[in-house]
Amino acid sequence: MLGSLQEAYWGSDQVKVVKLQTLKREFEYLKMQEAESISDYCVRVRDVVNKMATLGETVSNEVLIKKAKDEALDTFEKFKALVENEKGDSDLIQDVVRKVVKFLQSAKVHLDTPKCFGLDWRVEHVRRLLNLAEREKKIVKVGIHGMPGIGKTTLAKVVCKEVFYSQFEMHCFVLNVGERCQLENGLVELQIYMLQEVSRFMPKEDSQVGVEVEHIDRGKYLLQECLRGKRVLLLLDDIQSVEQLEALGGNFTDFGAGSRLLITSQNQQILKVANVDGMYEVRIQIPRVP
Known part of the structure; x- marks a missing residue:
């Protein structure tokens, strides 16, 4: 049949x-x-x-x-x-x-977004927190938190993949910050990576590719100068300390109007220190029994 x-x-x-x-x-x-x-x-x-x-x-x-x-x-x-x-x-x-x-x-090609069951409504919730429609107004910072392995990174990546990048002057996605910072000079290496990424959107004479970063404070200064006044889309994934947050994001108030910052962390307190405008907790969804 x-x-x-x-x-x-x-x-x-x-x-x-x-x-x-x-x-x-x-x-x-x-x-x-x-x-x-x-x-x-x-x-x-x-x-x-x-x-x-x-x-x-x-x-x-x-x-x-x-x-x-x-x-x-x-x-x-x-x-x-x-x-x-x-x-x-x-x-x-x-x-x-x-x-x-x-x-x-x-411009974002809307073809490679992974399809994950039960993710769509979470993506929509975070997008509303980011308030992408208000392009020319304040800087918006959103935090995603939850227990390890619950899908914070996946959610953040899908949200960013659905954003139309051309409304920003620069975009940079830094994944697995906590794990990469465990390596020797890990935080400085992440700063160098970010400088290389944002240099793609800068005139050649202002490029920071190849610039020597001797220590964290130097990297922080260079990033602040590159991002100052720019409309930026920035994802900082798996932030595990305030030091990491400050070294990679610097003074968020220096970003240009309309910037969007998305932070994922296991530690909700870090998001509070960042003074995020909204937080979303990823929780285990237990299916209802009919």
Whole structure:
């Protein structure tokens, strides 16, 4: 009976083969439409991929991400050629091109977000705490806390992956801070890593790549100077001490308006010291018995 129901719903094997071939062609030739955003394009791609999955055909995240990036870059090249052929203010044209390049470099491709059962409503809760809609106002700091291994890092990563990066001037995600700080000079190495990450969004002459960091205070100073006045999206994962927090975040009030800071920690007290605007506790969810 199950076989009959499946055939009634999906059709015969031959029909499924034809449907799958049609979807594969649609996936292959799916292009961005005029004035379509990358995120909207990715939604269309995902719809096709989901239909393919119901017919037994899976597409890897690597393939999805490559397709989205290639399409975005192709669209940019067409736009660039069009702009270069236009007569007018060369400075204005260059400014437009720079903005488009920044958009393509920082725009989030909404295809590689892991799907975890029961995570969606938690993600939405943290997003509301971050108050992403208020871009031009105050700095917002949100803490995620809970017992070890309960999913704080996963939740924070998914939240950050769903943020549209182009609304920030810089973004930097520092994972497993506690574990990495146990290594020799671990905190200084993390500061160097952060300097390298934020340097991607700075003019070449201001880059901090290769700068010598002799001690924690030096690294803290350099980070503060790099992040001062910038609209930043920063994730600090598994903070285990106030020292780590201060060394990697510095004086959060120096960040530009609209910045967002997400901190995960087992220790709720650390989040209170950081004076976060909101906290979310990840708890074990015990299913209800009917």
